[in-house]
Amino acid sequence: MIISEKLCNDITVISIKGTIDAKTAPELKKFDSASAADSPVVIDLSDVDFLDSSGLGALVGIARIKRDHGGNVTLACMNNKVRKVFEITQVYKLFDIYDDVEAATLNAVKK
Amino acid sequence: MTTMMTLPADIRYVRLASLAALKIAEIFTECINSKTGNEDFCHAFELAVSEAFTNSVLHAEPCEIEKTITISYCSNSHNLTTTVSDTNPPFAIVTPSLNISSYPEQGYGLFMIHQLMDTVSYTREDGFNRISMTKQYHMKEGNNP
Numbered sequence: 001m002i003i004s005e006k007l008c009n010d011i012t013v014i015s016i017k018g019t020i021d022a023k024t025a026p027e028l029k030k031f032d033s034a035s036a037a038d039s040p041v042v043i044d045l046s047d048v049d050f051l052d053s054s055g056l057g058a059l060v061g062i063a064r065i066k067r068d069h070g071g072n073v074t075l076a077c078m079n080n081k082v083r084k085v086f087e088i089t090q091v092y093k094l095f096d097i098y099d100d101v102e103a104a105t106l107n108a109v110k111k
Numbered sequence: 112m113t114t115m116m117t118l119p120a121d122i123r124y125v126r127l128a129s130l131a132a133l134k135i136a137e138i139f140t141e142c143i144n145s146k147t148g149n150e151d152f153c154h155a156f157e158l159a160v161s162e163a164f165t166n167s168v169l170h171a172e173p174c175e176i177e178k179t180i181t182i183s184y185c186s187n188s189h190n191l192t193t194t195v196s197d198t199n200p201p202f203a204i205v206t207p208s209l210n211i212s213s214y215p216e217q218g219y220g221l222f223m224i225h226q227l228m229d230t231v232s233y234t235r236e237d238g239f240n241r242i243s244m245t246k247q248y249h250m251k252e253g254n255n256p
Contacts, residue, residue, distance in 0.1 A: 050157065
């Protein structure tokens with residue numbers, strides 16, 4: 001799994017590439033974003049080829065920490081396999097989800 | 112068809128286990144369907160085996176002897192069953208429920224297995240925990256051989 005970070009429309013976009021499972025999820029949990037704790041973050045999932053419950057838990061954990069500090073996490077570019085995991089667990093209800101990063105960052109700015 | 116795979120009870124092998132499940136499910140669907148495998152059906156096995164393997168690793172007690180996890184597959188003309196076996200201590204399997212409003216970081220695995228599979232059973236036999244997961248392959252219109 002590769003995690004990278006960039007700015008888009010003044011919003012921090014974290015891009016994840018590869019598999020997020022029990023082996024790699026701890027790395028995601030520990031990722032130290034350069035963004036302020038209370039600022040919004042967009043997570044680009046377009047290059048995630050597989051996500052299981054461990055990966056889902058890591059994303060929920062990041063969202064909870066952001067929420068506790070007054071920030072929020074928006075998700076973008078889920079493929080069908082990733083979307084399926086969010087649907088069967090209903091975790092999609094915890095996130096704003098967009099089909100592309102541009103829309104996600106524009107929405108995150110408004111919040 | 113019966114296929115068996117034994118791996119160390121080590122989380123480093125979880126992706127190997129799930130990718131093997133994906134491939135076996137793809138081959139199964141191609142055998143009975145003669146076309147490219149059904150993506151949802153195959154993904155269900157990829158996910159379910161990832162979850163069951165992870166649970167086995169997490170529940171393994173440290174010991175001097177290297178523990179293993181065995182994943183077997185058997186099929187008939189319309190079902191594929193995978194069984195994940197380990198020698199961990201026995202555990203009580205409970206019907207999982209989720210309350211996502213509390214932003215839980217754990218507890219999704221077994222819930223997902225039940226959502227993905229048609230039948231999930233747990234047995235304790237001869238010192239082995241065995242979780243068997245079966246899913247029926249539904250022929251879609253236009254997918255018939």
